[in-house]
Amino acid sequence: MKKIIPFIVAFGLVMTAHAQKDETAVKYAETITVEDLTDDLTILASDALEGRETGERGQKMAAAYIREHFKSLGLEAPVSIEGGRSFYQSVPLYTNVPGETFLTVGDKNYENFGDVVHIGSGGTKTNEGLEVIYGGDGSEEATADLKVAGKAVMIEAQGMRSWRASAERLKEEGAALLLILNAPSDEVFATMAVQLKGYLSGGRLSIDKPEDSSNDNLEVFFVSPSTAANILNLNLEQLPELKEGSIKKIKSKKIGYSVSSVLKTVESENVLGFLEGTDKKDEIIVLTAHFDHVGVNDGKVYNGADDDGSGTSAILEIAEAFVTAKNEGHGPRRSILFMTVTGEEKGLLGSGYYVANPVFPLANTVVDLNIDMIGRVDPEHKDNPNYVYVVGSDKLSTELHIISESTNSTYTQMDLDYTYNDQNHPDRIYYRSDHWNFAKNNIPVIFYFNGVHEDYHQASDTVDKINFEMLAKRAQLVFFTAWELANRDGRIKVDITPESGSN
Structure with a gap:
C-alpha cells in the first residue's frame, strides 16, 4: 500500500494541473450557504430535540424534520412499505434492560x-x-x-x-x-x-x-x-x-x-431521500451522516451540534443543491441516495442495518461519502481552520483518492489532513463511523471529519461554537466530490486490497 501512495499523489497532481472548473457545479454549490446551515442546525441541535437519543422522542422529531425537508425538495421516498413508499427505513433494535x-x-x-x-x-x-x-x-x-x-x-x-x-x-x-x-x-x-x-x-x-x-x-x-x-x-x-x-x-x-433483565424492543429509523439519475441511474452514490446523539444525562441536554448535527445539516443542504440543479436541467447521471442514519452512537447500528437490508443493491453502490463532525476547528488547526480530515479515500480505490484531491484543489483549496487515515493511528477512526459498514462490504468511501475537541460528547457541544463558514466550505467539498462521481463517464474501480488490521 505504501508504494502506491506516492504514485497516487503524483498522478493526482498531474490531473489537478489540468482540471477545469465546472461552472455549473460552482453555481449549485453556492446554494449551500451559512444561513441555511444555521437554520437547519439550530433546529436539530435545539433543546427541544432532547439530544436525539436513539429511539427516543427527540430522535424521532429529528427524523420527522429530515423527512419533511426531503419531501419538500421533491426527493423520492425509496423504501417499500405495505401500501406505498416511505422516507423511513425502520430499524428494529433490541436491548436487555436491567430489572x-x-x-x-x-x-x-x-x-x-x-x-x-x-x-x-x-x-x-x-x-x-x-x-x-x-x-x-x-x-x-x-x-x-x-x-x-x-x-x-x-x-x-x-x-x-x-x-x-x-x-x-x-x-x-x-x-x-x-x-x-x-x-x-x-x-x-x-x-x-x-x-x-x-x-x-x-x-x-x-x-x-x-x-x-x-x-x-x-x-x-x-x-x-x-x-x-x-x-x-x-x-x-x-x-x-x-x-x-x-x-x-x-x-x-x-x-x-x-x-434480572427484560428484553426491550426499540423502534428507530434511517431517513432516506432518493434522486434518480439519467443514463447511469442504476449506479448509486450514497451520502451519509448520523442524526442521533446521546440524549439527556443528569438533567443536561447533549445537543450534539457538531456530532453530528453538522453532518446532518450538510446532507440536507447538499440534497437541496442537487435537486435545484436537476430542476434546472442539470440532474446527475448516477442516482444519489441521501441517507441520515440512526444509532451511530450505539455502534454504527443504522448503517449496519442498511448494508444488511439495502434498499438498493450493494453491487450497484459506487461510493459512500460519510460526514461526521464538520462544524468545528480542533486544537491542532486553531491557527489554520481551512482544513478537513479525510479518511479512507485511498483504502479501496485509486481513482477515488485522485478525484478527492483533484476536486479539492480545483474548487475548495482546503488542507486535506490525512492524520487519521493512518492504519496505525491509535484512534482507529476509519472503523468508527458509518462509512465503515460500506467499506467492509468493499464499497469505496471517504469520511470527512473536523477532529476531536473538548466538547466531544459533552453537553457543551452547542450551536454557538460552530464555525459555519467552515461547515459550509466542507459541505461544498462533499457536494463537488459527489458531483464529479455522479457525472463522470466511468464508475470508479475497486482496485486496492484492503489493509489488514480491520476490526
Missing part, C-alpha cells in the same frame, strides 16, 4: 446502582450462600493457589477495563461470582455508579436480538469500599492493609445475588 438486581450480604440487600453496580448478561439468575475469597489484583499469580470453583472472588482492579482478563480466567476455573473493588472511596464509587447508571440502565442496543446467556457468563458486581469491608468482615480502614498483604486471614460473610 430488579441486588447483592445480599447477611440480611441486607445492596440495590443495583447504589453501593453496587451489576455488569453482566441478560436473563434472570439467582445464587445464595456463596463463600467469598480475596484474589488480590486478580492476576493469574495472585489467584494461582486459590480454589475458586463455586465461590465468589473479590479482586481489586484499577479502572473499568483491567478486570476483564481476570473475569475470563476465573470463569474458566469455575468461579460463581466476581466482586470488583476499584474505587478509593465511597464518594468516588457513588460518582461512578451515577455515570454507569446512565450508560447501563437503558441497556446496550443491538440490531441482533440478544439470546439469554445468563447461565453461560460470570456475573460481575462492582462494590463500594464500605460494601467490600462489610463482606470481608473488616473495618473500612483495614482495606489498604488487605491490599498490602498484612492481613492474612479473612472470615468473610456468605453472600448471594439476584439479577
Whole structure:
C-alpha cells in the first residue's frame, strides 16, 4: 500500500494541473450557504430535540424534520412499505434492560446502582450462600493457589477495563461470582455508579436480538469500599492493609445475588431521500451522516451540534443543491441516495442495518461519502481552520483518492489532513463511523471529519461554537466530490486490497 501512495499523489497532481472548473457545479454549490446551515442546525441541535437519543422522542422529531425537508425538495421516498413508499427505513433494535438486581450480604440487600453496580448478561439468575475469597489484583499469580470453583472472588482492579482478563480466567476455573473493588472511596464509587447508571440502565442496543446467556457468563458486581469491608468482615480502614498483604486471614460473610433483565424492543429509523439519475441511474452514490446523539444525562441536554448535527445539516443542504440543479436541467447521471442514519452512537447500528437490508443493491453502490463532525476547528488547526480530515479515500480505490484531491484543489483549496487515515493511528477512526459498514462490504468511501475537541460528547457541544463558514466550505467539498462521481463517464474501480488490521 505504501508504494502506491506516492504514485497516487503524483498522478493526482498531474490531473489537478489540468482540471477545469465546472461552472455549473460552482453555481449549485453556492446554494449551500451559512444561513441555511444555521437554520437547519439550530433546529436539530435545539433543546427541544432532547439530544436525539436513539429511539427516543427527540430522535424521532429529528427524523420527522429530515423527512419533511426531503419531501419538500421533491426527493423520492425509496423504501417499500405495505401500501406505498416511505422516507423511513425502520430499524428494529433490541436491548436487555436491567430489572430488579441486588447483592445480599447477611440480611441486607445492596440495590443495583447504589453501593453496587451489576455488569453482566441478560436473563434472570439467582445464587445464595456463596463463600467469598480475596484474589488480590486478580492476576493469574495472585489467584494461582486459590480454589475458586463455586465461590465468589473479590479482586481489586484499577479502572473499568483491567478486570476483564481476570473475569475470563476465573470463569474458566469455575468461579460463581466476581466482586470488583476499584474505587478509593465511597464518594468516588457513588460518582461512578451515577455515570454507569446512565450508560447501563437503558441497556446496550443491538440490531441482533440478544439470546439469554445468563447461565453461560460470570456475573460481575462492582462494590463500594464500605460494601467490600462489610463482606470481608473488616473495618473500612483495614482495606489498604488487605491490599498490602498484612492481613492474612479473612472470615468473610456468605453472600448471594439476584439479577434480572427484560428484553426491550426499540423502534428507530434511517431517513432516506432518493434522486434518480439519467443514463447511469442504476449506479448509486450514497451520502451519509448520523442524526442521533446521546440524549439527556443528569438533567443536561447533549445537543450534539457538531456530532453530528453538522453532518446532518450538510446532507440536507447538499440534497437541496442537487435537486435545484436537476430542476434546472442539470440532474446527475448516477442516482444519489441521501441517507441520515440512526444509532451511530450505539455502534454504527443504522448503517449496519442498511448494508444488511439495502434498499438498493450493494453491487450497484459506487461510493459512500460519510460526514461526521464538520462544524468545528480542533486544537491542532486553531491557527489554520481551512482544513478537513479525510479518511479512507485511498483504502479501496485509486481513482477515488485522485478525484478527492483533484476536486479539492480545483474548487475548495482546503488542507486535506490525512492524520487519521493512518492504519496505525491509535484512534482507529476509519472503523468508527458509518462509512465503515460500506467499506467492509468493499464499497469505496471517504469520511470527512473536523477532529476531536473538548466538547466531544459533552453537553457543551452547542450551536454557538460552530464555525459555519467552515461547515459550509466542507459541505461544498462533499457536494463537488459527489458531483464529479455522479457525472463522470466511468464508475470508479475497486482496485486496492484492503489493509489488514480491520476490526
